[in-house]
Amino acid sequence: xxxxxxxxxxxxxxxxxxxxxxxxxxxxxxxxxxxxxxxxxxxxxxxxxxxxxxxxxxxxxxxxxxxxxxxxxxxxxxxxxxxxxxxxxxxxxxxxxxxxxxxxxxxxxxxxxxxxxxxxxxxxxxxxxxxxxxxxxxxxxxxxxxxxxxxxxxxxxxxxxxxxxxxxxxxxxxxxxxxxxxxxxxxxxxxxxxxxxxxxxxxxxxxxxxxxxxxxxxxxxxxxxxxxxxxxxxxxxxxxxxxxxxxxxxxxxxxxxxxxxxxxxxxxxxxxxxxxxxxxxxxxxxxxxxxxxxxxxxxxxxxxxxxxxxxxxxxxxxxxxxxxxxxxxxxxxxxxxxxxxxxxxxxxxxxxxxxxxxxxxxxxxxxxxxxxxxxxxxxxxxxxxxxxxxxxxxxxxxxxxxxxxxxxxxxxxxxxxxxxxxxxxxxxxxxxxxxxxxxxxxxxxxxxxxxxxxxxxxxxxxxxxxxxxxxxxxxxxxxxxxxxxxxxxxxxxxxxxxxxxxxxxxxxxxxxxxxxxxxxxxxxxxxxxxxxxxxxxxxxxxxxxxxxxxxxxxxxxxxxxxxxxxxxxxxxxxxxxxxxxxxxxxxxxxxxxxxxxxxxxxxxxxxxxxxxxxxxxxxxxxxxxxxxxxxxxxxxxxxxxxxxxxxxxxxxxxxxxxxxxxxxxxxxxxxxxxxxxxxxxxxxxxxxxxxxxxxxxxxxxxxxxxxxxxxxxxxxxxxxxxxxxxxxxxxxxxxxxxxxxxxxxxxxxxxxxxxxx
Numbered sequence: 001x002x003x004x005x006x007x008x009x010x011x012x013x014x015x016x017x018x019x020x021x022x023x024x025x026x027x028x029x030x031x032x033x034x035x036x037x038x039x040x041x042x043x044x045x046x047x048x049x050x051x052x053x054x055x056x057x058x059x060x061x062x063x064x065x066x067x068x069x070x071x072x073x074x075x076x077x078x079x080x081x082x083x084x085x086x087x088x089x090x091x092x093x094x095x096x097x098x099x100x101x102x103x104x105x106x107x108x109x110x111x112x113x114x115x116x117x118x119x120x121x122x123x124x125x126x127x128x129x130x131x132x133x134x135x136x137x138x139x140x141x142x143x144x145x146x147x148x149x150x151x152x153x154x155x156x157x158x159x160x161x162x163x164x165x166x167x168x169x170x171x172x173x174x175x176x177x178x179x180x181x182x183x184x185x186x187x188x189x190x191x192x193x194x195x196x197x198x199x200x201x202x203x204x205x206x207x208x209x210x211x212x213x214x215x216x217x218x219x220x221x222x223x224x225x226x227x228x229x230x231x232x233x234x235x236x237x238x239x240x241x242x243x244x245x246x247x248x249x250x251x252x253x254x255x256x257x258x259x260x261x262x263x264x265x266x267x268x269x270x271x272x273x274x275x276x277x278x279x280x281x282x283x284x285x286x287x288x289x290x291x292x293x294x295x296x297x298x299x300x301x302x303x304x305x306x307x308x309x310x311x312x313x314x315x316x317x318x319x320x321x322x323x324x325x326x327x328x329x330x331x332x333x334x335x336x337x338x339x340x341x342x343x344x345x346x347x348x349x350x351x352x353x354x355x356x357x358x359x360x361x362x363x364x365x366x367x368x369x370x371x372x373x374x375x376x377x378x379x380x381x382x383x384x385x386x387x388x389x390x391x392x393x394x395x396x397x398x399x400x401x402x403x404x405x406x407x408x409x410x411x412x413x414x415x416x417x418x419x420x421x422x423x424x425x426x427x428x429x430x431x432x433x434x435x436x437x438x439x440x441x442x443x444x445x446x447x448x449x450x451x452x453x454x455x456x457x458x459x460x461x462x463x464x465x466x467x468x469x470x471x472x473x474x475x476x477x478x479x480x481x482x483x484x485x486x487x488x489x490x491x492x493x494x495x496x497x498x499x500x501x502x503x504x505x506x507x508x509x510x511x512x513x514x515x516x517x518x519x520x521x522x523x524x525x526x527x528x529x530x531x532x533x534x535x536x537x538x539x540x541x542x543x544x545x546x547x548x549x550x551x552x553x554x555x556x557x558x559x560x561x562x563x564x565x566x567x568x569x570x571x572x573x574x575x576x577x578x579x580x581x582x583x584x585x586x587x588x589x590x591x592x593x594x595x596x597x598x599x600x601x602x603x604x605x606x607x608x609x610x611x612x613x614x615x616x617x618x619x620x621x622x623x624x625x626x627x628x629x630x631x632x633x634x635x636x637x638x639x640x641x642x643x644x645x646x647x648x649x650x651x652x653x654x655x656x657x658x659x660x661x662x663x664x665x666x667x668x669x670x671x672x673x674x675x676x677x678x679x680x681x682x683x684x685x686x687x688x689x690x691x692x693x694x695x696x697x698x699x700x701x702x703x704x705x706x707x708x709x710x711x712x713x714x715x716x717x718x719x720x721x722x723x724x725x726x727x728x729x730x731x732x733x734x735x736x737x738x739x740x741x742x743x744x745x746x747x748x749x750x751x752x753x754x755x756x757x
Contacts (some may be wrong), residue, residue: 152204455568506542637666
C-alpha cells in the first residue's frame with residue numbers, strides 16, 4: 001500500500017511565466033535582495049547611468065561573445081571585426097589567453113568603442129590553466145573536497161594572472177554511461193557526491209571575487225547533458241521528471257547555493273525541448289524557483305543549432321527562441337547581434353528583458369572592477385610570478401597522487417622497493433608528455449610535464465637501470481617493438497606497463513562504443529606477461545574502461561587517469577610508497593560494454609537480478625555486477641570496520657546518529673574513505689537499491705582506531721516525484737556503512753514521520 005506523504009517541499013511549477021511589456025527607456029532591474037548595501041547602491045547608480053546612454057545595438061552587443069584567436073594569429077575573421085568594436089557589439093571574447101594578447105584586444109576595444117565598456121575574457125580552465133591538474137573525474141576519486149577547492153583556486157590564480165576573468169567550469173553533469181566522452185570532465189555517477197564537489201569547485205574558482213586573482217565560475221551544462229542516448233555526445237535526452245529532479249538538477253542547485261555567477265545551457269534536448277531554447281528550465285526553474293541572479297551563456301554555436309534540432313526555421317527564429325528562453329549571452333555565432341534589434345522594434349522581444357540581461361552582464365563586469373580599470377587583470381609581472389609557481393606545482397603533484405585508485409595489488413606487489421635494480425618501463429604513455437594532460441588542457445605546455453620515465457629516475461636516481469620501450473602506438477597495428485619489449489621484460493626485476501587512451505579519446509565529441517584498451521595494447525600486455533616477471537599496469541584514461549582481461553594479466557593495477565603536469569612524479573610517489581593510495585572510484589567500471597549503464601544506485605525491479613532462476617533482470621552471458629564498483633579502492637594498508645552503531649529509530653527531531661570504529665591493521669599510515677548509504681525499503685515510488693548519503697575521509701595512523709560519526713536527518717530520506725515535488729515518507733530504512741558501495745554492513749531503522757515542531 002502506498003504510504004501517506006507527510007512532507008512536500010520545493011515544488012517546481014510548470015506554469016509559464018510570461019514577459020511583461022515595458023517602455024524602451026531603461027529602468028533599473030529589481031534585485032532579488034531585500035536590502036541594497038552602499039557598494040550595491042553605487043553599482044546600481046553606475047549601471048543605471050551607463051545603460052541610459054547605450055543604444056539598443058550596444059546593449060545587444062553586450063549579449064554577444066566571440067572567438068578571439070583569429071584576430072591575433074592571422075587575418076581578421078568575419079566574426080570578430082573592427083566594425084564590431086566600433087559599434088560596441090562585443091561583450092565577451094573567449095579562447096585567448098596571456099596578458100600580452102588580451103591587452104591588445106582590450107586596447108582595441110577601448111580605442112574603437114564609443115562607451116568604452118570593457119570586454120569580459122573567458123577561457124576553458126577545466127583542470128588547470130598552465131599547471132595542469134588531474135582531470136575532474138580523476139580528482140573526484142580523491143573524495144577530498146578541500147583539495148578540489150584548492151586546485152580550483154590555484155587554477156583561478158593562474159588564469160586570472162594571465163588576464164582571464166571567467167572560466168567555463170565546473171561541469172556538474174552526472175554521467176552514468178562511460179561511453180560518453182565528457183564523463184572525464186565531471187564528478188562521476190553519484191548525485192550526492194557531485195553536489196559536494198560542485199560546491200567546492202565553485203567556491204575555489206570564485207574564492208576572492210572582486211580581486212584580480214579569482215575568476216567567475218560557470219555551472220554547465222544545464223541540464224542532463226550527461227544522459228545522451230547511447231552515450232553519444234549531443235544526442236537527445238529523455239528522462240522522467242522525477243529522475244531529472246533527483247539526479248540531474250541537484251548539482252546545479254548546489255552551484256547556485258555556492259554563489260556561482262554564470263550558467264551555460266546544454267547542447268542537448270530534454271524531453272523534446274532543446275535546453276538552449278527551454279524557457280521552463282532557464283526562467284521558471286533557474287531564475288524564478290532558484291532565484292539565480294547571474295547570467296546564462298549558450299554553448300558554442302548552440303543558438304544557431306536550434307535550427308538543426310528542428311525547432312527553429314531561420315537564424316532569427318533561433319535567436320528569439322534562445323533569448324526568450326533565458327539565454328543572456330550568445331556564444332560565437334553572432335545571431336543576437338544580427339537578429340535581436342529588429343525583433344525588439346517588431347515587438348517580438350521585450351525591451352525589459354533585453355535590459356535585464358544587459359544589466360546582469362554589466363554588473364558582472366562592475367564587480368570585477370573593470371570599469372575602474374579595464375586592465376587590472378593584465379599585469380605581466382604578476383603573470384610571471386604566479387603562473388607555475390612552486391606552491392601550485394607542489395599542489396599538482398599532491399592532487400595527482402591523491403586521485404590515483406589502486407584497483408589490484410596481489411601479494412602486496414606494491415609499493416615497489418626503492419632498491420629495485422632493473423625496471424622494464426613499457427607502453428605508449430610511459431614517456432609521453434602531451435597525452436597525460438588529458439583533454440581540455442587549457443594552456444598547458446608539454447615541456448612542463450614530468451613523464452613517468454623521468455619521475456622514476458627522479459625518485460631512484462642512478463641506483464636503478466630503467467629500460468624504456470614504447471612497445472606500440474595507441475592506434476597503429478604494428479607490433480614491431482614487441483620483441484624489444486619482451487626482451488626488456490625478461491631482463492628486469494619488475495615490469496611497469498603504462499597504457500591507456502590518447503587524451504582526445506575522451507572529452508567533447510569523443511564518445512566510444514568499445515571501451516577496451518585501444519590498438520595493440522592488450523596484446524602488448526599478453527607479451528609482457530609471458531616474460532614471467534611481476535607486471536605492474538598503470539592506466540591513464542579519461543573514463544572507466546572494460547578491464548576484465550587486464551585485471552587477470554596484471555599483478556598490480558593502478559588507475560592513474562590523466563594526472564597532468566606532475567604525472568611522472570606522482571606515479572613514482574605511489575609506486576614506490578612515498579604516498580599511500582587513498583582514492584576510490586566515483587564511476588563504476590563495468591565488466592563489458594553490454595552492461596552499460598551499470599551504475600551502483602539502480603532502481604529495484606519486480607524480478608531482481610539476484611534471484612536464483614532465469615526469469616530475472618539480468619544478461620544471460622554476464623553477471624549483474626561491475627568489475628570495480630562505485631566507492632572501491634585499495635590501500636597499502638588494511639582497514640577493519642567495527643560494528644555499526646546506531647539507534648533503531650530516528651529521534652523526535654528527525655535525527656539519527658550513525659557511527660563506526662575503523663582500525664588501521666597494517667604497517668603504514670593511511671586514509672580511509674568511510675561511506676554511508678541508505679535504502680528506502682517501501683515507498684510510493686520505486687527507489688534505488690541504495691544511495692550515498694555521507695562520507696568521511698579520515699587519516700588513521702598504523703595500529704590506531706578512529707571513531708567515525710555521521711548525522712542523518714529525516715529530510716535526507718526523501719525523493720522527487722513525477723510532479724517534481726520533494727516528498728519524505730515515514731517507514732523503515734536500511735542504513736549501510738562500509739568501504740565501498742558493495743562491502744557494507746547494514747541495519748534497519750524506523751522513522752515514524754513525527755518531528756517536533
